[in-house]
Amino acid sequence: MPKQTFYNLSEEKKNLIDKVLKDEFSSKPFKDCNVKNIVDRLSIARGSFYQYFDDLKDSYFYILDKETKDVHFLFMSVLRQNNNDVLKALDVFGDEVCDLIFEDGEYNLYKFRYLYWNSELEDGWKAKKKEYYAIFHNDKSSIDHELIYFMKAIVHGLIERNFKEEWSRDVFIEKYNLHINWLKRGVENENI
Incomplete structure (x- = not known):
C-alpha cells in the first residue's frame, strides 16, 4: 500500500x-x-x-x-445477514456479486484480475491482506470452511467464464442460478 x-x-x-x-x-x-x-x-x-x-x-x-470490493468479504457479509444459512445466502449473493463485477467503472479491473491473476499476485495480495485471511481462517462460527471453498470455486469459475465469454448481466445471473440450483439439489438426477 x-x-x-x-x-x-x-x-x-x-x-x-x-x-x-x-x-x-x-x-x-x-x-x-x-x-x-x-x-x-x-x-x-x-x-x-x-x-x-x-x-x-x-x-x-x-x-x-x-476501487474494488472483495467477493469473499461480500459473501461472508451476505452469509451473516442470512443467519449463516448458506442456501439463502447463495440466493442473494448472485445479484450482489453481479452488481459488483458489472459496475461500469470497475468492470475491467475485475476482468483483468480474474483472467490474469497468478500465484505471484496471489502471494503478494495475501501478504498485504493478512487481516482478511486471518479473519476468514480464524472464524469460529459453525460455517463449514470446506463448503465455503467449494462454493468459492464455483463462483470464481463463473466470474472467470463471464469475462472470457463476455456474458451480459442476464446471462451471468442465468448461469449462476443454474449452478447454484445444481449445488442445492445435487447433480445426481441431472441429464448430462
Whole structure:
C-alpha cells in the first residue's frame, strides 16, 4: 500500500495518481502494465513513483483495494445477514456479486484480475491482506470452511467464464442460478 509520502500529497495530486493508476490497470492485464506508462502520464520522475509505492505491484494492490470490493468479504457479509444459512445466502449473493463485477467503472479491473491473476499476485495480495485471511481462517462460527471453498470455486469459475465469454448481466445471473440450483439439489438426477 502507498507510503506516507503519497498520503502527504495534496488531494488533487492523489486523485490524479489514482486516476492514472486505475486507467493503467483497467486497460490491460497487470503483466502488460509498467511504471514508465504511469510516470509519463503523470509527468513525474520515475524516482517519485518509488517515493509513493514500493513497486508496480504495490500500486496495483492499492488500486484494487481502493476501487474494488472483495467477493469473499461480500459473501461472508451476505452469509451473516442470512443467519449463516448458506442456501439463502447463495440466493442473494448472485445479484450482489453481479452488481459488483458489472459496475461500469470497475468492470475491467475485475476482468483483468480474474483472467490474469497468478500465484505471484496471489502471494503478494495475501501478504498485504493478512487481516482478511486471518479473519476468514480464524472464524469460529459453525460455517463449514470446506463448503465455503467449494462454493468459492464455483463462483470464481463463473466470474472467470463471464469475462472470457463476455456474458451480459442476464446471462451471468442465468448461469449462476443454474449452478447454484445444481449445488442445492445435487447433480445426481441431472441429464448430462
